[in-house]
Structures are given as structure tokens and as C-alpha cells.
Amino acid sequence: MKKKVSIVIPAFNEATNIPKVTEAVAHVFSALDYDFEIIFIDDGSTDASANVLRQLAAANRQVSYILLSRNFGKDSALSAGLSKAHGDAVITMDADLQHPPTLIPAFLEHWENGNEVVYAYRESKNEHASRMNKVSSGLFYSIINNLSDLELEDGISDFRLLDKKVVDILNTMSEDEPFFRGLIKWIGFAQKGLPYVPEERHSGRSKYNTRQLTKLAIRGITSFSTKPLYIATYLGLSFSLLSLLYIPYIGYSYYFGHTISGWSSIIATIAFFGGLQLMILGIIGLYLGKLFMQSKQRPHYIVKESNLS
Numbered sequence: 001m002k003k004k005v006s007i008v009i010p011a012f013n014e015a016t017n018i019p020k021v022t023e024a025v026a027h028v029f030s031a032l033d034y035d036f037e038i039i040f041i042d043d044g045s046t047d048a049s050a051n052v053l054r055q056l057a058a059a060n061r062q063v064s065y066i067l068l069s070r071n072f073g074k075d076s077a078l079s080a081g082l083s084k085a086h087g088d089a090v091i092t093m094d095a096d097l098q099h100p101p102t103l104i105p106a107f108l109e110h111w112e113n114g115n116e117v118v119y120a121y122r123e124s125k126n127e128h129a130s131r132m133n134k135v136s137s138g139l140f141y142s143i144i145n146n147l148s149d150l151e152l153e154d155g156i157s158d159f160r161l162l163d164k165k166v167v168d169i170l171n172t173m174s175e176d177e178p179f180f181r182g183l184i185k186w187i188g189f190a191q192k193g194l195p196y197v198p199e200e201r202h203s204g205r206s207k208y209n210t211r212q213l214t215k216l217a218i219r220g221i222t223s224f225s226t227k228p229l230y231i232a233t234y235l236g237l238s239f240s241l242l243s244l245l246y247i248p249y250i251g252y253s254y255y256f257g258h259t260i261s262g263w264s265s266i267i268a269t270i271a272f273f274g275g276l277q278l279m280i281l282g283i284i285g286l287y288l289g290k291l292f293m294q295s296k297q298r299p300h301y302i303v304k305e306s307n308l309s
């Protein structure tokens with residue numbers, strides 16, 4: 001019996017891209033000796049995506065879909081897809097054809113050679129990304145790597161193959177706001193990274209802006225490390241040690257009677273430490289917020305409609 005590969009594709013307003021990516025994937029598999037299925041997760045699209053999916057699934061037995069009740073974010077959409085993917089291997093990719101399906105045979109080859117995870121990372125000499133984009137992406141990964149206990153390649157993507165074993169493990173995790181790029185590294189097993197050059201987005205616009213990328217970076221850091229809390233502690237400690245040096249100066253001023261001077265330095269110090277304290281409170285708050293969200297145990301996504309049982 002042929003092995004089965006499930007392709008999981010989150011889609012948010014990708015009506016024109018959905019048929020294209022289906023075609024491209026089917027084309028790649030026509031030359032391969034595997035069964036395949038494609039599971040689209042519509043992440044609360046407001047365009048015609050839902051209808052496109054219903055029609056596509058009716059006409060094509062390899063295509064299934066899950067419609068979420070609203071936009072839950074890409075990682076939650078991926079969770080929904082992984083929970084319904086029953087292939088011996090699962091490949092996750094974007095709907096906009098930036099992840100070239102032509103890389104799939106290489107994924108499968110490395111999987112057959114014993115890698116439980118095969119992932120693609122963007123090659124640094126990537127012609128399609130703007131300068132600004134490259135800088136912000138580089139910054140994104142270097143901040144995550146420095147502040148968390150992970151080693152993520154610059155440009156590691158959500159284009160990857162997962163062995164059934166790994167998918168089963170991911171499905172048992174009920175982490176609030178999963179950050180798959182980090183979670184999968186954390187799981188371990190034999191992992192293989194392949195460089196790739198992303199294509200231009202086929203149509204539509206990117207759903208991520210700087211604000212969302214910042215949020216994603218904070219999620220990546222706070223999900224994997226308590227380092228910011230340590231940094232806050234050390235920062236507080238060093239400043240209180242430093243302030244001890246001030247005591248001899250206070251004694252000196254008192255003795256020589258210029259106690260009124262130093263108004264500007266007091267204001268500057270108050271402003272600086274006020275800001276520092278607020279920032280540190282904010283860091284503590286971030287972690288507290290995570291605990292709060294997790295304690296409510298809400299589902300990570302809600303399915304509105306699906307042609308899968």
C-alpha cells in the first residue's frame with residue numbers, strides 16, 4: 001500500500017490562490033508514488049475562499065476543508081489542520097504559493113532517510129524580499145534566539161514535513177497560542193533543514209505587518225523562556241548596587257551643606273527608574289497574562305463547517 005501524505009494549508013482570504021496551490025501540489029504528486037490529501041483551513045476569510053473550498057472539495061476527492069468561525073491566526077489554523085491530518089507524513093505550507101511545491105520530493109526523500117522533521121528556511125540571498133523585510137526578519141530571529149533557549153535559523157518557515165509521530169505529539173499539546181516554529185524545534189527527533197528561495201506571493205497581500213511581527217516575536221520569546229524575567233531581576237540588582245555608590249556623595253553634600261543642588265539629577269533618575277520599573281512590570285505582566293489565558297482552557301479555534309468527520 002502506498003504511503004499517504006497530508007498537505008495542510010491555512011488560508012486567510014486566499015480565494016484566487018486556493019485553486020492554484022491545489023493544482024501545483026497535485027502536479028507534483030502526479031510524478032510521485034504516494035497517496036495525498038490536501039486539507040485547507042479557512043481562517044475566517046471574508047472573501048470567497050469558503051465557497052471556492054466547497055466547490056473544490058465537491059469536485060476533487062483529495063481536497064478537504066475546515067472553516068473556522070473567525071480569524072484565529074495562522075498557528076491556530078495549523079493546529080486545526082494537524083488534528084485532522086491522518087497521513088504517514090504531514091506537510092504544512094502557505095496558500096499563496098510562496099512555498100514552492102517543487103520542494104516536496106526533497107522533503108519526502110529526507111523523510112524516507114529517517115528524518116522525522118524536514119523544514120525549509122529562506123536562503124539569505126533571497127531576491128524577492130525587500131531590504132526592510134530582510135532587516136526586520138533578521139532582527140526577529142536574532143531577538144528570539146537570544147532571549148529564548150531556541151536556535152531558529154534566520155528565515156525558518158512554516159513550510160515543513162512532519163512525521164506522524166511528531167504530529168501525534170503536537171496534537172496532545174494544549175499550549176495556548178502555539179508557536180509552531182519553536183515548538184517543533186523543541187520536540188527534537190531527527191530534523192533536517194533545506195534552504196529555499198521563496199516565490200513572489202501569487203496574489204493578494206501579506207497578512208503580517210510590523211505590529212503583528214512584534215507580537216509574534218514576543219509570543220516566541222515568552223513561550224519558550226523566562227529569560228526576560230531574569231534580565232529584569234539582574235537589571236534591578238545592578239541598579240540598586242550602583243545606587244549604593246551614591247551614599248558617600250550624599251554624606252559629602254550634607255557635610256558641606258549644598259543639599260539643594262542636584263535637582264536635575266534627581267528628576268533624571270526618577271524618570272529613568274520610573275520607566276525601567278514600568279517596563280519590568282510589563283514583562284511580568286506578559287507572563288501573568290499567559291498564565292491567565294492558559295488557565296481558562298478555551299479551545300484554540302472553533303470549527304464552523306467541515307467536510308471531514
Ligand code: UDP
Pocket residue numbers: 009010011012013014043071072073074077093094095096098205206207208
Ligand atoms: N494566514 C492565516 N491566518 C492569518 C494570517 C495568515 O491562515 O491570520 C495564512 C495565509 O493565508 C497564508 C499563510 O498564513 O497561507 C502565510 O501568510 P502570509 O502570506 O500573509 O504571510 P507572509 O508570507 O507574508 O509571511
Ligand code: MG
Pocket residue numbers: 094096098201206
Ligand atoms: Mg506569504
